[in-house]
Amino acid sequence: MFTTRPTLQGTHGMVSSTHWLASQSAMAVLEDGGNAFDAAVAAGFVLHVVEPHLNGPAGEVPIILAPAGSAPTVLCGQGPAPAGATIDHYTSLGLDLVPGTGPLAAAVPGAFDAWMLLLRDHGTKQLAEVLKYAIGYAEGGHPAVERVGETVETVRELFETEWTTSAELYLPGGKAPAPGRLLKNPALAATWRRLLAEAEAAGPGRETRIDAARRIWREGFIAEALAEAAARPTMDSSGERHAGTLTRDDLAAFSAGYEPPATYDWNGWTVCKAGPWSQGPVFLQQLALLPPGLTADDYGTPDYLHTLIEGGKLAMADREAWYGDAADVPLDDLLSAPYNDERRALIGERASHELRPGRPGGREPRLSKQALAAVARAASHAPGPATAPGAGEPTVGPDGTTRGDTCHLDVVDRWGNMVAATPSGGWLQSNPVIPALGFPLGTRLQMTWLDPGLPASLTPGRRPRTTLTPSLALRDGTPVMAFGTPGGDQQDQWSTHFFLAVALRPSVRSGLDLQGAIDAPNWHQESFPSSFHPRAMAAGKVVIESRIGEPAIAELRRRGHDVTVGGAWTEGRLCAVARDPDTGVLLAAANPRGAQGYAAGR
Known part of the structure; x- marks a missing residue:
């Protein structure tokens, strides 16, 4: 049977992901003595940087993990609908579907807290040790893959006329990221550096600092910026400007779980x-x-x-x-x-x-x-019906061409720990970039229905079907x-x-x-x-x-x-x-x- 590459074989550790920089960053963690869960967290944050058209920190991630000697478990990083996200609210706006873009489609972000729980409960590394790879690529730049620029071009008009904060990051000088050219996100690097500084100030101890980072996301400067962005009326795929329903109370109430x-x-x-x-x-x-x-x-x-x-x-x-x-x-x-x-x-x-x-x-x-x-x-x-620019999740074109949509990563280490994760949402075409943070809100609520009484109906406090x-x-x-x-x-x-x-x-x-x-x-x-x-x-x-x-x-x-x-x-x-x-x-x-x-x- 012809194969394009060999199946890799070894005894120390193995990683597979949708971007080579995430795979190699995870492997670097394994080489530095980390386990599969440390490596997965490092790779997850790198994917936020190098595949911004496919996922972001304010998205979501389901994770399945099997610690060596233990039964597999699911770590749910899918946030629920905010308290104000009622069917009545959306239908009162004249909508029969949740928009595919904009803050009305934003669920409570779940990915960050899930990564933090995975690191705290199953990892061994300090938070700074696993974030350094993402910070390095955001600060120093990474060679942009072709799909980043192609995605930006599909939403160019929207960025230039409405989502101008996104244009500042992804259309500098009016040019989309060219393949192979360094793409930087200094605001995102600054967000993680500030998060680390505030978490380290919370006191010594790995778990103490990880829990502090979780509080900063839910209640600190990040929560403040997310809630402000959600409250800002924004052009969405309905063709109108709407504010979202996500609040600081929603952010403070959420925790990922097993x-x-x-x-x-x-x-x-x-x-x-x-x-x-x-x-x-x-x-x-x-x-x-x-x-x-x-x-x-x-x-x-x-x-x-x-x-x-x-x-x-x-x-x-x-x-x-x-x-x-x-x-x-x-x-x-x-x-x-x-x-x-x-x-x-x-x-x-x-x-x-x-x-x-x-x-x-x-x-x-x-x-x-x-x-x-x-x-x-x-x-x-x-x-x-026609699809508005940036709406939905562009996966496969009419000719079968895969256009990209989401990310994936898998890791197994020498101790037998194993993990699979599919981070997604919060991609650059979902919502305007939040200048203070360097990333946008997600749009997972688009997967709910505005009919009451269905298993996938929009319901405050319930997860959208992903x-x-x-x-x-x-x-x-x-x-x-x-x-x-x-x-x-x-x-x-x-x-x-x-x-x-x-x-x-x-x-x-x-x-x-x-x-x-x-x-x-x-x-x-x-x-x-x-x-x-x-x-x-x-x-x-x-x-x-x-x-x-x-x-x-x-x-x-x-x-x-x-x-x-x-x-x-x-x-x-x-x-x-x-x-x-x-x-x-x-x-x-x-x-x-x-x-x-x-x-x-x-």
Whole structure:
């Protein structure tokens, strides 16, 4: 099997992320005696700097961690809707969807506190030791990747006419960041230096200073600047200026927290995901819908592709009807054998162009009016609503080209600690840059509905349903692999295909290894309402890499799939690390698409 790179192997530590500077910064922490959790925090803050079009400090991050000798757990860095974010407030403004940009879309930022908890509870390094890499790149500059400038150009007019603080940082002299030119963010570096100085003044002790940093974020100068930015009327994707609902009280009340993962056992593997406040269980439902007896010989055949595509449609339909944080989710029923036997029977010879949520435990599904409108438009082939510049999460273009959206990182160390994290939100096109801080607010509330009574309804104090979905897999009860990808709604489609490329083989080092599984041709389907503004749907559409080959493409079309053939290397931005439980050998691989993700290790 051809691979673009070798799967890295070693014994000291392994890192994979969506940017080489984050991977190497994490590796530097491991070389300096830090553990996987120290390294992950360092990489997370570097990603805020080097991928500002994909994430930021005021965004969010779900983290799955498996400390050596302990069970996996989820650390939730997804903040809730502010106290003032009621459906009545938004509809009183004449809105039927939460805007895709601007302060009305801002949830309580959750990423910073989650990184701090990970460092305090599981790391070993001082806060200053893990922040120094991000500070260095923000202060001294980093060579801008091509996508930064491309993203800035898409929102140039907005920056120059409305979000002028963003133009000052990202359009100096009227020029967007050129590929390879040093991009600096001195305001962000100054923010972290001030945070460190105030935290160190709180007293000696690693935990004391980390907790002080958390208070500064929630109650100090950072909270003050965030709340002021949220209160400022700002042009958003609705075409009007609105103030947000985020206040200092909301910021002070939030704390990241731990919770058990959602899990599913399949062929000797146990896959761990964040709960149904995320889309993570979509991955688990896809496994539950697979036909019994699937083998390596099935992998990549037209039957295999058709089965996975159709199973993904059923899982995504259930996500639309049942997932969210505003109501109890019948996850046990959704993952039960009787339910999935019944659902599997719906997969026929022909592609479905419908949205078909199930009835777990006999419950009747209910969808948002806007979701139903998206379904109706898709069924009639009517054009969807236009997307405003910067709105949503730009993932894949009409030709299948991946345009970027989010970040991911995985780390495993020599002690067997393992972590997967998907930081996102607060990207440069989400809200105006806050001059005093060097970064903008996020927009995760766009994933909520303005219909009352739904699991994903906008609800004060409840988390918006997120697409962010890191993965951790165990083999016979032992943590073996951490993996994930950016990609919005595509994440659990690309990740499932990757996982099966590994799991259908007897070990992580035979057959399709990690790099081969990442390199394998991938695809996604769009037969469900998008999680991002303006919430469009494309019934029956499958975007597929050309490398899958004309015979498979022709067979999918014969079965009724609306196939768009993308470029040869356009689907997925996967990262993965692993630990062979028999030998202790560590492995890592990263996505070659876009020439940005890299693994590092020794």
